[in-house]
Amino acid sequence: MTSYTNSDDVYTYIGGIFRDATADVDLGPKLAASGVILKLDYSNPDAVLVVDFPQGKVYVGDEGDALKPNITLYMTTDLAHSYWLGRVNAASALAKGQARAKGSIPKILKLAALAKPLFPRYEASLRAAGLDHLVDGADAK
Amino acid sequence: MSETMRAVVLDKPGRVRVEEIPRPVIQSPTDAIVRVTTAAICGSDLHLIDRKIPGMEEGDVVGHEFVGVIEDIGDAVMTMEPGQRVVASMFPACGHCRSCMRHQYRTCPSFQIFGSGPGFGDLLGAQTDFVRVPLADMTLATIPDRMSDEDAVFTGDILATAYQGLADGGVRHGDSVAIVGAGPVGQLAVMCAPLFGVDQVFAIDLVPERLEAAKALGAIPVDARLGDPSDSIFDQTRNLGADVVLEAVGNEAALETAWSVVRTGGTVAMIGVLYDEDWPVSAGDNWLRAVTVKPIVGDPLTHRHDLLRLIETGKLDPARIISHTMSLDDAADAYQMFKEHRANKVVLKTGEE
Ligand SMILES: [Zn+2]
Ligand SMILES: [Zn+2]
Numbered sequence: 001m002t003s004y005t006n007s008d009d010v011y012t013y014i015g016g017i018f019r020d021a022t023a024d025v026d027l028g029p030k031l032a033a034s035g036v037i038l039k040l041d042y043s044n045p046d047a048v049l050v051v052d053f054p055q056g057k058v059y060v061g062d063e064g065d066a067l068k069p070n071i072t073l074y075m076t077t078d079l080a081h082s083y084w085l086g087r088v089n090a091a092s093a094l095a096k097g098q099a100r101a102k103g104s105i106p107k108i109l110k111l112a113a114l115a116k117p118l119f120p121r122y123e124a125s126l127r128a129a130g131l132d133h134l135v136d137g138a139d140a141k
Numbered sequence: 142m143s144e145t146m147r148a149v150v151l152d153k154p155g156r157v158r159v160e161e162i163p164r165p166v167i168q169s170p171t172d173a174i175v176r177v178t179t180a181a182i183c184g185s186d187l188h189l190i191d192r193k194i195p196g197m198e199e200g201d202v203v204g205h206e207f208v209g210v211i212e213d214i215g216d217a218v219m220t221m222e223p224g225q226r227v228v229a230s231m232f233p234a235c236g237h238c239r240s241c242m243r244h245q246y247r248t249c250p251s252f253q254i255f256g257s258g259p260g261f262g263d264l265l266g267a268q269t270d271f272v273r274v275p276l277a278d279m280t281l282a283t284i285p286d287r288m289s290d291e292d293a294v295f296t297g298d299i300l301a302t303a304y305q306g307l308a309d310g311g312v313r314h315g316d317s318v319a320i321v322g323a324g325p326v327g328q329l330a331v332m333c334a335p336l337f338g339v340d341q342v343f344a345i346d347l348v349p350e351r352l353e354a355a356k357a358l359g360a361i362p363v364d365a366r367l368g369d370p371s372d373s374i375f376d377q378t379r380n381l382g383a384d385v386v387l388e389a390v391g392n393e394a395a396l397e398t399a400w401s402v403v404r405t406g407g408t409v410a411m412i413g414v415l416y417d418e419d420w421p422v423s424a425g426d427n428w429l430r431a432v433t434v435k436p437i438v439g440d441p442l443t444h445r446h447d448l449l450r451l452i453e454t455g456k457l458d459p460a461r462i463i464s465h466t467m468s469l470d471d472a473a474d475a476y477q478m479f480k481e482h483r484a485n486k487v488v489l490k491t492g493e494e
Contacts, residue, residue, distance in 0.1 A: 091429075094405060095405040095406070097375075097379055097380030097381040098380070100375050100380055102369075102371065102401065104422070104423070104426055105422075105426050105429045105430055106423065106425050106426050106429060109429065
C-alpha cells in the first residue's frame with residue numbers, strides 16, 4: 001500500500017480538498033447549510049482535521065481543538081485517501097467497521113454524496129504535485 | 142384480626158412513608174388475598190415516587206415485586222389454595238384472551254400493574270402486609286420448597302425483565318451485548334447473559350459500586366465518567382459496536398448511549414421505564430442504521446417457570462445482588478438508601494413467615 005507518510009501531506013492534500021470544497025461557489029453554500037462541524041481523526045499517519053462547514057474553515061492538527069464537532073469520523077489515513085479517490089463506499093465502510101462515526105448518519109451520508117464531484121479534483125491535485133504514485137499505487141477498499 | 146395493615150405509600154415527591162390502611166378483601170371470585178412476607182423495591186418504584194409517571198398521588202400504595210402466603214381465595218380460584226407460598230407476576234392477565242394466547246400479556250384487557258397508579262390499572266401496591274391479587278390462578282405461581290423468598294421474589298418482575306431483554310433482543314451465541322445501566326436489572330441481565338452464549342457483555346454506568354457489582358457477575362465494566370462509552374465498546378468489538386444493547390435505565394441520556402454503542406443492524410431492547418422521552422435519533426437515522434428497537438415490559442408470566450427452574454438448579458442466583466434486607470417499617474430509609482445508590486437491591490420483610 002502506497003499512501004501518505006506524514007501528516008503535513010495529509011493536511012496539504014486532504015485538507016486542501018476540504019478548503020477547495022468550502023470555497024466552491026456551488027458546493028460551499030450547500031455544505032454550509034448542513035450545519036456540520038466535522039472532525040476527522042485519522043490514524044497511520046495520525047492526522048486531525050476539523051472542518052467548520054458553516055464558517056467555511058478548515059483547521060488542522062490542534063488548531064481545531066476548541067471547536068465542538070457534531071460529527072466525528074475515525075479511520076486510517078489510507079481509507080480517507082482511498083475515499084477521496086472515489087474507491088470507498090462510505091456506508092459499507094461504516095457497517096464493516098473500517099470507519100467509525102459519531103453523529104447523524106443521514107448527515108454523514110449526505111456529505112459523502114456532496115463530495116463526489118470533488119474526487120477528480122483531489123486526484124488532479126496529487127498529480128499536479130508529482131505524487132502520481134499515491135494515485136496509481138493505491139488499492140481499492 | 143385487625144382490620145388495618147401497614148402499607149408503603151407515596152409521601153411528598155421523592156419520598157415514601159408507612160401508614161395504616163384498610164386490609165384488602167376479596168372483590169371478585171377469581172381473587173386471592175396474599176399475606177406478604179417479602180417485597181422488593183424496584184427501580185421503577187423510584188420513577189413512581191419521583192412522579193415521573195403521572196396519576197399517582199400522596200397516599201397511594203406502591204410495590205409490585207412480592208412473595209407471600211395465600212391467606213384466602215375466591216370461589217372461582219381453581220389451582221391455588223390457602224397456605225401455599227407464592228410469587229406474583231407484577232401484573233395479572235386473564236390467560237385466555239387473544240393477546241394472552243399470543244403471550245402478549247401487555248395488551249390483555251385485564252392488564253394492570255400492582256402499585257403503579259391509574260395509568261396502569263389502579264391496582265393497589267404490595268409493599269404491605271396483605272395484597273389483593275386478581276386472577277390468582279394466572280397471576281400467582283407456587284415456589285419450590287427449598288427456594289428462599291429472596292430468590293423467588295426476583296421472578297415476579299426484575300429478573301424476568303432482564304432475561305426478556307436478552308431473549309426478545311434476539312441475543313445469539315457469540316454476540317457482544319452492552320447493558321446501559323448497571324443497577325439491579327442491569328446486573329441481572331449480566332447474570333443471565335451466559336445462558337444465551339454471549340461472547341462478551343459490557344456494563345455501562347457512572348456509579349463505581351454498580352460497575353464493581355456488574356464486573357463481579359462477569360461484565361466488562363465501562364465507566365461513563367472516564368470517557369465516551371462508545372469509544373470503549375467499539376474498541377472492544379472490532380470497531381463494529383454491540384450486537385444487542387439493553388437500555389436498563391429509562392432516560393434520554395441512557396437512550397442516547399444505547400444508540401451510540403449499537404452496531405449497524407443491531408438491536409436496542411428498552412427495558413427501562415420510559416414515559417415521555419424523545420428518540421435519540423431520527424426515524425431516518427434509525428432506518429439507515431437498520432437498528433431493531435424492542436420496547437419491553439418485562440413478562441414474568443412467560444418466563445417465571447423457566448427462571449424458577451434455573452434458580453433451583455443453581456444456574457441463576459439472583460438473591461446475591463440483594464444488599465439490604467430491612468423491615469417494612471423502615472421503608473422510608475430503604476427508599477432513600479436505594480435512591481442515593483447506598484443500597485444495591487433492597488427487600489422489605491413484613492415479619493410474617
Ligand atoms: Zn419492578
Ligand atoms: Zn388476557
